[in-house]
Amino acid sequence: MPSFKIKDLKIAPQGALLFEWASKHMPVLNQIRHQFEKKKPLSNIVIGACLHVTKETAVLIDTLTAGGANVALCGSNPLSTQDEVAAFLAEKGINVYAWRNETTEEYYWCVNKVIDHAPSITLDDGADLVGTIHKRRRDALENVKGGTEETTTGVIRLRAMEKGGALKYPIIAVNDAYTKYLFDNRYGTGQSTIDGILRSTNLLLAGKNFVVCGYGWCGRGLSMRARGMGAQVIVTEVNPIRALEAIMDGFQVMPIDKASIIGDVFVTTTGDISVIRKEHILRMKDGAVIANSGHFNVEINIPDLESVSFSKRTLRPNLEEYNVRNEKKLYLLAQGRLVNLAAAEGHPSEVMDMSFSNQALCAEYLIEKNRMESKVYSVPKEIDELVARLKLKAINVEIDEFTEEQQRYMATWEAGTV
Numbered sequence: 001m002p003s004f005k006i007k008d009l010k011i012a013p014q015g016a017l018l019f020e021w022a023s024k025h026m027p028v029l030n031q032i033r034h035q036f037e038k039k040k041p042l043s044n045i046v047i048g049a050c051l052h053v054t055k056e057t058a059v060l061i062d063t064l065t066a067g068g069a070n071v072a073l074c075g076s077n078p079l080s081t082q083d084e085v086a087a088f089l090a091e092k093g094i095n096v097y098a099w100r101n102e103t104t105e106e107y108y109w110c111v112n113k114v115i116d117h118a119p120s121i122t123l124d125d126g127a128d129l130v131g132t133i134h135k136r137r138r139d140a141l142e143n144v145k146g147g148t149e150e151t152t153t154g155v156i157r158l159r160a161m162e163k164g165g166a167l168k169y170p171i172i173a174v175n176d177a178y179t180k181y182l183f184d185n186r187y188g189t190g191q192s193t194i195d196g197i198l199r200s201t202n203l204l205l206a207g208k209n210f211v212v213c214g215y216g217w218c219g220r221g222l223s224m225r226a227r228g229m230g231a232q233v234i235v236t237e238v239n240p241i242r243a244l245e246a247i248m249d250g251f252q253v254m255p256i257d258k259a260s261i262i263g264d265v266f267v268t269t270t271g272d273i274s275v276i277r278k279e280h281i282l283r284m285k286d287g288a289v290i291a292n293s294g295h296f297n298v299e300i301n302i303p304d305l306e307s308v309s310f311s312k313r314t315l316r317p318n319l320e321e322y323n324v325r326n327e328k329k330l331y332l333l334a335q336g337r338l339v340n341l342a343a344a345e346g347h348p349s350e351v352m353d354m355s356f357s358n359q360a361l362c363a364e365y366l367i368e369k370n371r372m373e374s375k376v377y378s379v380p381k382e383i384d385e386l387v388a389r390l391k392l393k394a395i396n397v398e399i400d401e402f403t404e405e406q407q408r409y410m411a412t413w414e415a416g417t418v
């Protein structure tokens, strides 16, 4: 019998419409679903998933169940669950434990409920599921054959586990597929972070000093899109190569110490901790807006913000005004959690089409391979390229192929200047 804990089953019909809309824009995953329906590669496999419960995730879950899997799902962030979607999934018979605005305690209760289903495959976004299994639910290790990881922060943690000899089952780093990070982290985060800022503030970005902390894949996408909105983009970095790249891409680069004096909007995309902290908060201008689009809510040091403020109030959904002691007001979006998921809807479906196609094909791969060592693996090149080819086909784009002469030429070392 499926079990669930969600906000309200009555809103399932709205979730069904969201699912339909997302599915229409996820042609690659739809093709995989048709294949899965015929082949049933996940027959009787229990999949435990800790992913943002969005309309796109519903399309992934539908694909996995079409392949024969029995799925248990919880959210991968206390603020990112779309309650309508959770209701839709519960009504479809999925074991789902997620609602928007969970406390930390409730969040881990949901993670543990997923583990109670004794998954043989785990799909994670941020490694909380894998971490909980390894730290507190080692009973579950017996059943797990392998897992996948969706995001940069999760992959960093899993590699640290592998290095420390703590990782007890194989994980495929879906984040590191080209068809994931080049599109999801860059264009997905770029667009949806702007979307989250606009939905919660409706401020004009043109002419603003827009500070992006971290020039990785997410930071590059966000800087590009903020410039497109007419903002003057300032990048902060710790990596000299990325800082140089940001300069050559036409952005200003400076330390956060300096940027904090002139910024109007700040967004962290580093995967790091306390990137914006007390000394920066105290320097900021009256009216500055602060948001985070990195995985965890530790990039902005919120206890520091609380400690220098004497009051706060909620002005609009996802917009909190802090009365800071040196006579200014600062505005924190979405409690410092992923602003694109908490204040908007996360990445567009077209982008998640590729990320989640990698997830579905990697789940199938883990079952096919059966016994892999307890390491962090890259997504197999065949899967990455297949996803790109299917996407190109879906958007009616043809590309060239090497001729035989070109193939020979590219494989030889003997040819040189002629």
Ligand SMILES: NC(=O)c1ccc[n+]([C@@H]2O[C@H](COP(=O)([O-])OP(=O)(O)OC[C@H]3O[C@@H](n4cnc5c(N)ncnc54)[C@H](O)[C@@H]3O)[C@@H](O)[C@H]2O)c1
Pocket: 151, 152, 153, 154, 181, 184, 185, 189, 213, 214, 215, 216, 217, 218, 219, 236, 237, 238, 239, 242, 269, 270, 271, 272, 275, 293, 294, 295, 296, 338, 339, 340, 341, 346, 347
């Ligand atoms: N919002 C989303 O939907 C979404 C999507 C994908 C990834 N993420 C998360 O976003 C974060 C970044 O992901 P990414 O793929 O861009 O990672 P990345 O590793 O490509 O980039 C991170 C960058 O931040 C820089 N950095 C680290 N500490 C810093 C500091 N103190 N100050 C300034 N720069 C610093 C690093 O040098 C690096 O260039 C991760 O937490 C990831 O999990 C979020």
